[in-house]
Amino acid sequence: xxxxxxxxxxxxxxxxxxxxxxxxxxxxxxxxxxxxxxxxxxxxxxxxxxxxxxxxxxxxxxxxxxxxxxxxxxxxxxxxxxxxxxxxxxxxxxxxxxxxxxxxxxxxxxxxxxxxxxxxxxxxxxxxxxxxxxxxxxxxxxxxxxxxxxxxxxxxxxxxxxxxxxxxxxxxxxxxxxxxxxxxxxxxxxxxxxxxxxxxxxxxxxxxxxxxxxxxxxxxxxxxxxxxxxxxxxxxxxxxxxxxxxxxxxxxxxxxxxxxxxxxxxxxxxxxxxxxxxxxxxxxxxxxxxxxxxxxxxxxxxxxxxxxxxxxxxxxxxxxxxxxxxxxxxxxxxxxxxxxxxxxxxxxxxxxxxxxxxxxxxxxxxxxxxxxxxxxxxxxxxxxxxxxxxxxxxxxxxxxxxxxxxxxxxxxxxxxxxxxxxxxxxxxxxxxxxxxxxxxxxxxxxxxxxxxxxxxxxxxxxxxxxxxxxxxxxxxxxxxxxxxxxxxxxxxxxxxxxxxxxxxxxxxxxxxxxxxxxxxxxxxxxx
Amino acid sequence: xxxxxxxxxxxxxxxxxxxxxxxxxxxxxxxxxxxxxxxxxxxxxxxxxxxxxxxxxxxxxxxxxxxxxxxxxxxxxxxxxxxxxxxxxxxxxxxxxxxxxxxxxxxxxxxxxxxxxxxxxxxxxxxxxxxxxxxxxxxxxxxxxxxxxxxxxxxxxxxxxxxxxxxxxxxxxxxxxxxxxxxxxxxxxxxxxxxxxxxxxxxxxxxxxxxxxxxxxxxxxxxxxxxxxxxxxxxxxxxxxxxxxxxxxxxxxxxxxxxxxxxxxxxxxxxxxxxxxxxxxxxxxxxxxxxxxxxxxxxxxxxxxxxxxxxxxxxxxxxxxxxxxxxxxxxxxxxxxxxxxxxxxxxxxxxxxxxxxxxxxxxxxxxxxxxxxxxxxxxxxxxxxxxxxxxxxxxxxxxxxx
Numbered sequence: 001x002x003x004x005x006x007x008x009x010x011x012x013x014x015x016x017x018x019x020x021x022x023x024x025x026x027x028x029x030x031x032x033x034x035x036x037x038x039x040x041x042x043x044x045x046x047x048x049x050x051x052x053x054x055x056x057x058x059x060x061x062x063x064x065x066x067x068x069x070x071x072x073x074x075x076x077x078x079x080x081x082x083x084x085x086x087x088x089x090x091x092x093x094x095x096x097x098x099x100x101x102x103x104x105x106x107x108x109x110x111x112x113x114x115x116x117x118x119x120x121x122x123x124x125x126x127x128x129x130x131x132x133x134x135x136x137x138x139x140x141x142x143x144x145x146x147x148x149x150x151x152x153x154x155x156x157x158x159x160x161x162x163x164x165x166x167x168x169x170x171x172x173x174x175x176x177x178x179x180x181x182x183x184x185x186x187x188x189x190x191x192x193x194x195x196x197x198x199x200x201x202x203x204x205x206x207x208x209x210x211x212x213x214x215x216x217x218x219x220x221x222x223x224x225x226x227x228x229x230x231x232x233x234x235x236x237x238x239x240x241x242x243x244x245x246x247x248x249x250x251x252x253x254x255x256x257x258x259x260x261x262x263x264x265x266x267x268x269x270x271x272x273x274x275x276x277x278x279x280x281x282x283x284x285x286x287x288x289x290x291x292x293x294x295x296x297x298x299x300x301x302x303x304x305x306x307x308x309x310x311x312x313x314x315x316x317x318x319x320x321x322x323x324x325x326x327x328x329x330x331x332x333x334x335x336x337x338x339x340x341x342x343x344x345x346x347x348x349x350x351x352x353x354x355x356x357x358x359x360x361x362x363x364x365x366x367x368x369x370x371x372x373x374x375x376x377x378x379x380x381x382x383x384x385x386x387x388x389x390x391x392x393x394x395x396x397x398x399x400x401x402x403x404x405x406x407x408x409x410x411x412x413x414x415x416x417x418x419x420x421x422x423x424x425x426x427x428x429x430x431x432x433x434x435x436x437x438x439x440x441x442x443x444x445x446x447x448x449x450x451x452x453x454x455x456x457x458x459x460x461x462x463x464x465x466x467x468x469x470x471x472x473x474x475x476x477x478x479x480x481x482x483x484x485x486x487x488x489x490x491x492x493x494x495x496x497x498x499x500x501x502x503x504x505x506x507x508x509x510x511x512x513x514x515x516x517x518x519x520x521x522x523x524x525x526x527x
Numbered sequence: 528x529x530x531x532x533x534x535x536x537x538x539x540x541x542x543x544x545x546x547x548x549x550x551x552x553x554x555x556x557x558x559x560x561x562x563x564x565x566x567x568x569x570x571x572x573x574x575x576x577x578x579x580x581x582x583x584x585x586x587x588x589x590x591x592x593x594x595x596x597x598x599x600x601x602x603x604x605x606x607x608x609x610x611x612x613x614x615x616x617x618x619x620x621x622x623x624x625x626x627x628x629x630x631x632x633x634x635x636x637x638x639x640x641x642x643x644x645x646x647x648x649x650x651x652x653x654x655x656x657x658x659x660x661x662x663x664x665x666x667x668x669x670x671x672x673x674x675x676x677x678x679x680x681x682x683x684x685x686x687x688x689x690x691x692x693x694x695x696x697x698x699x700x701x702x703x704x705x706x707x708x709x710x711x712x713x714x715x716x717x718x719x720x721x722x723x724x725x726x727x728x729x730x731x732x733x734x735x736x737x738x739x740x741x742x743x744x745x746x747x748x749x750x751x752x753x754x755x756x757x758x759x760x761x762x763x764x765x766x767x768x769x770x771x772x773x774x775x776x777x778x779x780x781x782x783x784x785x786x787x788x789x790x791x792x793x794x795x796x797x798x799x800x801x802x803x804x805x806x807x808x809x810x811x812x813x814x815x816x817x818x819x820x821x822x823x824x825x826x827x828x829x830x831x832x833x834x835x836x837x838x839x840x841x842x843x844x845x846x847x848x849x850x851x852x853x854x855x856x857x858x859x860x861x862x863x864x865x866x867x868x869x870x871x872x873x874x875x876x877x878x879x880x881x882x883x884x885x886x887x888x889x890x891x892x893x894x895x896x897x898x899x900x901x902x903x904x905x906x907x908x909x910x911x912x913x914x915x916x917x918x919x920x921x922x923x924x925x926x927x928x929x
Contacts, residue, residue, distance in 0.1 A: 375586050412786055441793045 002041035005339030020351035039521035042260035045313030060320030070110035084357035097137035101253035120205025123453035198326035199243025218425035258332035261519035346510030348387035362404035375463030385450035392502035399479035414457035423488030532685025558593035568688035576623035583682025584614030612682025613674030616865030624691035636672035642690035654864035712879035713861035715741035727753035728809035740813030747772025899927035
């Protein structure tokens with residue numbers, strides 16, 4: 001039986017606690033009385049994954065069993081989440097591979113021979129062959145990729161986009177043409193956090209900029225409270241409207257999976273334990289890892305982290321009608337990640353780790369770090385933010401101006417040009433978004449190289465819009481001061497210094513909450 | 528009289544080339560320059576007069592010559608030893624044609640046919656005096672300009688010889704610090720007109736030293752250019768560039784990507800060497816003369832665009848000029864009568880005198896550092912690091928003893 005998440009109050013017996021900070025972590029002593037929110041331990045996983053997959057496909061929710069939907073001569077498209085999920089990447093075999101293989105087996109049994117697999121990467125970078133192979137597995141890759149039947153969605157291929165109409169709010173619904181014109185679209189999802197899945201899969205993962213701009217904008221993002229609660233997220237409301245319109249045009253068979261909290265493999269598994277429960281072996285691992293990181297050159301340190309493959313286990317799989325499936329998915333995610341937190345605090349502390357959805361195999365640049373901290377982690381709440389309005393957020397990350405020019409070329413220009421002019425999400429959207437979104441060079445790199453779309457850094461910045469609007473102070477511990485200033489934030493060298501800097505905002509003895517993640521948690525804040 | 532004299536010294540030239548530009552403070556120790564006392568230049572021929580220097584600027588080409596960076600191409604058109612200094616504000620010590628003794632003048636340094644007492648060459652006949660073909664013959668020793676000619680002396684001495692064809696009176700009420708900008712501004716005027724900028728052309732000015740700043744102002748004042756992007760290393764240059772008409776100012780490191788974004792060009796990165804654009808701006812002005820600056824100008828210019836060499840150029844990779852079919856346009860000194868653009872046949876010095884009187888240029892006049900001749904080592908080191916030190920122009924005042 002796994003233990004639920006809980007909130008620790010720091011006292012004089014509390015040991016230093018792990019705080020992630022980019023490609024490393026530190027042991028931090030928190031002030032007495034600090035609340036530390038620990039994620040629940042991993043739930044039991046399904047005993048037989050293949051059987052669970054088969055059962056979900058044969059007994060879907062509010063839909064006919066998959067084999068009855070498969071007919072000879074039909075056009076079948078299988079879309080799947082890209083490498084932005086899960087984090088870190090899953091140890092092989094990836095759950096998507098196992099599901100896709102099961103679907104393909106059923107399709108073959110039914111005599112379906114027009115099958116295409118599409119990675120639903122929206123405006124994310126094209127995955128490399130190796131990355132695709134890791135997700136779909138060797139057999140599927142070899143069977144489909146050489147024939148051009150397994151590929152990344154291209155949101156800029158005008159000839160392969162279908163505009164399916166407008167929602168009642170005037171939002172364009174434009175998605176991948178092959179998917180839109182299929183007799184059946186099977187979507188294979190990995191639901192890492194509550195934000196994922198549901199109508200965020202097809203209408204977003206297979207969409208174009210024309211469609212995405214309706215919900216990925218500063219105004220929508222700032223009104224989403226929070227992204228992890230689809231019923232209170234304007235972004236999700238828009239996606240849901242689009243999804244419901246899509247339902248009138250195509251048949252979607254949604255398959256959603258939920259994972260446990262096994263984020264770190266050995267020898268890093270001590271990071272998933274509560275510090276006072278570390279064994280001698282755990283403490284030795286900690287010492288070895290910290291020493292190793294201290295002496296390792298940057299490149300090696302990067303590899304040490306980015307080569308990690310998480311030993312995730314499957315806690316549930318549901319298939320069928322998107323919304324019905326997603327209700328079950330969310331319930332499972334909540335069971336794994338929800339932690340009850342009593343009331344808001346003046347200060348919220350978060351460690352931003354080395355990896356977010358958009359820097360798999362590359363460096364987490366300052367914009368991505370902002371998105372990770374102020375976007376995803378800040379929004380890891382239900383009910384109300386962990387920090388009160390006007391409070392302070394303290395984040396840990398080196399915030400170095402390192403950019404991967406292969407994956408993030410537009411980020412460099414966004415950082416140097418746009419943020420130099422303004423850090424206000426609404427201002428940068430109004431003044432610059434169109435230029436970046438339609439820049440032919442960025443489009444070229446997105447389509448032919450492995451670059452995120454030109455507009456992507458804007459979206460990352462918008463993710464943080466709600467937090468920027470909500471809090472009075474953002475301070476980064478251990479960050480490059482110039483970079484923090486460019487982002488519109490401040491830097492401190494230590495937690496006491498950061499708290500001192502935040503005095504004007506939160507006073508001399510603020511209440512502090514530290515979100516101890518990863519692993520993933522969702523604060524259920526009761527006010 | 529006291530003067531700074533540049534003499535021929537191959538070892539110093541080599542040493543200067545090796546380290547002079549790289550090590551702050553090394554230039555003054557290695558330069559083939561000395562403070563000497565010798566006779567004033569003699570004036571015997573019609574149209575010539577002596578002039579006492581009030582201020583004389585240190586120009587990038589002077590520093591290049593002292594550091595041994597100047598191409599040996601120019602060796603036949605200078606005569607050693609010479610007194611440098613071609614940006615000069617001076618008082619006439621003799622009557623000079625129609626200008627009476629005592630007049631305050633600035634000097635067009637080009638030693639054209641008129642000054643040499645020879646029949647006008649084709650260039651001089653067209654009043655394109657900067658294209659003079661007779662700069663090695665006639666009444667004075669070889670020298671493309673005052674400041675590179677053994678016979679005339681230069682501004683870095685107390686007294687120099689000037690010809691009536693060279694001198695332009697300074698308006699009353701204009702300070703010496705403003706007037707010393709007239710000669711470089713005349714060059715900038717010439718550059719702006721040579722650039723043949725069309726309505727709304729995008730312009731890149733690579734460099735925000737004195738040459739770049741003045742070129743920016745001249746382009747903004749004399750042409751109907753669209754956005755002007757200036758490449759500046761230092762914060763104070765950024766402020767001045769914006770004041771003088773730049774639309775935006777970028778650092779050298781971000782220049783290409785900013786141009787790429789603004790023009791929606793494609794950026795390519797060769798296996799070795801600097802990146803370049805497919806597409807880019809319409810006209811680039813290289814106002815530095817370094818390899819990096821010139822290559823940036825070429826790499827940021829659209830196919831069929833124009834690159835104007837305003838600074839004395841360094842050797843550079845000309846692949847882009849060939850591959851992108853660029854027009855490479857030289858811009859040397861200034862012409863007695865500018866034949867193109869909004870100049871309307873007026874002389875560059877007349878236009879420059881008007882431009883220098885403007886409020887914006889007053890800001891430049893306020894950023895001049897002045898040294899007496901005997902502190903020449905400090906002056907040169909200051910000039911070498913002027914951008915870093917927040918100075919736009921370093922000048923000599925040979926009258927000063929401080």
